[in-house]
């Protein structure tokens with residue numbers, strides 16, 4: 001069975017972006033005059049829960065009437081996303097943040113070999129596209145088969161919806177897709193979609209157990225298409 005499509009996650013897999021989400025929340029708190037700040041430990045504890053629960057906590061601090069929660073939450077999330085993108089793009093320009101090792105050369109090789117490449121992310125679509133362009137460059141982004149993001153789907157990873165949507169949009173069978181992920185819930189999303197998954201744990205996922213992964217690598221440095229085929233066939 002061949003690999004028809006390689007699907008990469010974005011946050012943590014292509015770039016170590018998680019801390020920029022934390023910094024964006026802290027920037028939001030400053031804008032709201034909330035004397036709060038999430039440390040790395042605070043944020044890691046909250047990562048176990050999805051976006052919505054973090055905003056429930058913030059809404060409590062703001063003492064907003066319950067009837068306004070939906071609207072306030074949407075506004076805060078939009079503003080946090082703006083702040084996040086600004087922070088990431090700025091860090092990329094200053095070279096404080098870079099692609100994880102091996103990502104760009106593997107992606108170029110995948111495209112060059114005729115295997116499709118796509119992205120499946122929980123991030124907001126416009127933000128994902130902007131971060132991808134700022135990090136991978138417009139030319140590589142234009143070569144992607146598709147970018148499916150958080151606002152394209154109802155359910156977040158480990159639900160398989162985003163990966164199944166990528167496969168559907170690209171007209172390939174899920175079983176012929178090879179996912180690259182950095183976390184366990186991301187890997188589970190791939191497995192729940194019936195896809196094999198190669199894991200390169202991000203800083204926050206170091207030490208997690210990736211049972212069932214087709215491979216676990218410290219990074220994609222030195223990894224080419226041929227290596228992907230080896231992991232695929234040995235699975």
Ligand SMILES: [Mg+2]
Nearest residue numbers: 009011012182
């Ligand atoms: Mg990730």
